[in-house]
Structure formats: structure tokens, C-alpha cells
Amino acid sequence: MKPARFGFLVVLRPALLLLVAAVAWKALVAQDASPVAISLTSPAFGNDGAIPDVHTCTGQDVSPPLAWGELPAGTRSLVFILDDPDAPDPAAPQRTWVHWVLYNIPPSATGLPAGVAARDLPVGTGQGLNDWKRTGYGGPCPPIGRHRYFHKLYALDTVLPDLGTPTKAALEKAMQGHILGQGQLVGTYQKP
Numbered sequence: 001m002k003p004a005r006f007g008f009l010v011v012l013r014p015a016l017l018l019l020v021a022a023v024a025w026k027a028l029v030a031q032d033a034s035p036v037a038i039s040l041t042s043p044a045f046g047n048d049g050a051i052p053d054v055h056t057c058t059g060q061d062v063s064p065p066l067a068w069g070e071l072p073a074g075t076r077s078l079v080f081i082l083d084d085p086d087a088p089d090p091a092a093p094q095r096t097w098v099h100w101v102l103y104n105i106p107p108s109a110t111g112l113p114a115g116v117a118a119r120d121l122p123v124g125t126g127q128g129l130n131d132w133k134r135t136g137y138g139g140p141c142p143p144i145g146r147h148r149y150f151h152k153l154y155a156l157d158t159v160l161p162d163l164g165t166p167t168k169a170a171l172e173k174a175m176q177g178h179i180l181g182q183g184q185l186v187g188t189y190q191k192p
Contacts, residue, residue, distance in 0.1 A: 039069030040153045040183030044114070051149060051187040055114075057141030058191055062115035063100065068153055071107055072181040075155040078105035079175060080112075081168055084140070086147040098168045099149065100137045101128030104160055124159075128166045135165055146190035155181040 044064040045051050053059035071078075080102040087097035102125055109122040118127065118136060127135035140149055156178040163174060 035179050036072040036155070036181035038071060038153055038155060038181045038183030040151060040185045041067050042151070042185060042187070043067075045187045048186050048188065051140055051189045053192075056139040056189055056191075059139070060115075061137075061139040063112065063137040063139075064151075064187075065112065065114040066151065066153075066185070067111035068183055071155045074157050075107040075180055077103070077156050077159045078107060078109065079103045079154040079156060079160075079171060080105060081152045081154075081171070082137075082149060083152075083168065084142070084147050084149050086142070086145070088143050090142075090145040090147055098129075098131045099139065100130055101135075101166070101168055101171060102126070103128060103163065103166070103171055103174075107155070126160075126163060126165075128163070128168065128171050140187075140189035142189060142191060146188050149187045149189060151185040151187065153183045154179050 041047075042064045044055065051064065055062060055064045066080075068078075080100070081098070082100040084097040084099065086093045087095050102121070105125045106122050113120070116137075121127075129135060130138045132138050140147060154175060156175060157180050158178045160171075160174050160178075163170065166174070
């Protein structure tokens with residue numbers, strides 16, 4: 001009679017195979033899961049509508065009011081990015097210009113008021129750098145043509161660590177693998 005030195009492998013092999021299959025399935029589902037759509041609106045302008053002068057460099061350069069709808073289950077924080085992919089000229093865009101970056105907005109927030117100051121942001125909200133190398137809102141100020149301004153809201157399954165004043169790129173890297181849902185509102189502007 002041979003000793004059953006490796007008999008435990010016969011018992012463990014099916015359990016190990018099930019565990020590997022479960023991990024692979026979870027990774028596949030997570031990879032294929034699309035973010036849930038979140039409603040993002042502004043009473044100042046509709047989607048693809050013109051942004052009023054008051055929210056631009058030719059006006060008072062104050063942020064527009066924003067509101068968002070129901071967030072996906074499990075949302076622990078929100079990220080907001082405003083950028084313009086048409087810089088400097090929509091006929092020959094060369095870069096995306098970042099206008100506003102916010103992160104770790106608490107999920108209890110349902111929007112932002114017009115002209116929100118840093119001190120009035122929801123508690124815990126961090127600010128990133130815009131392309132003027134400062135924090136805060138910088139309104140539309142296109143040098144030529146009618147530009148599109150993408151207001152983007154992301155629901156995350158985590159609260160991000162303190163990133164200081166991250167760039168949009170650094171924030172997007174930190175968000176990878178954590179996006180549960182997103183919303184988008186596009187406004188347009190051309191200097192008079």
C-alpha cells in the first residue's frame with residue numbers, strides 16, 4: 001500500500017480551481033462593466049447649449065450652478081472635471097485645456113451653486129490644478145471660434161487619498177479602477 005503523501009492535493013485541487021475561476025470571473029466582469037449614467041444638469045444652460053457670459057472671462061468668470069441625479073450604489077466620493085478639447089482653435093485642436101478640477105466631493109452633495117468659492121465647497125472636497133496652474137474655476141476664454149466645454153462628474157467606489165493639488169492627469173490615474181458611474185454636460189462658448 002502506497003502512503004497518501006499527496007492526497008490533500010486531490011481534495012484541494014477542485015477548491016483551488018473554483019477560487020481561480022471566481023477571481024478570473026470577477027476581473028472579467030469588472031473590466032466589462034460600464035459606468036452607470038448620472039444625470040448632470042445646469043439651470044444656466046442645456047446640454048450643447050451656449051454658456052452665459054457671466055460664467056466666462058468676458059463676464060464675471062464665476063462657475064455655473066450644477067446639479068446631479070441619483071448616484072450608483074456604493075458611491076463613496078465624486079470627482080468633477082471641466083475641460084475644453086478644442087484648444088486653441090476648434091478647426092485645428094492641439095490640446096485639451098483644463099478649467100476646473102475637484103475631487104473627494106462627498107456623495108451627500110447634490111450639486112454646486114453658481115460662483116462657488118473654495119470655502120463654500122462641500123466639506124472634504126479637494127481641488128486640483130487647472131491649466132492656468134491654479135486651483136478653482138477658470139471660465140471659458142477661447143482665443144478663436146466656438147469651443148465645447150465638457151463638465152464631467154464621476155462617482156467613485158473609494159475616497160481618494162489626499163493628492164494635494166493634482167493635475168487632471170494625476171487625478172485620472174488615481175481614479176482608475178474606481179469609477180462606478182459618470183455624467184456629462186457639454187456647454188459651448190465663443191467670444192462676442
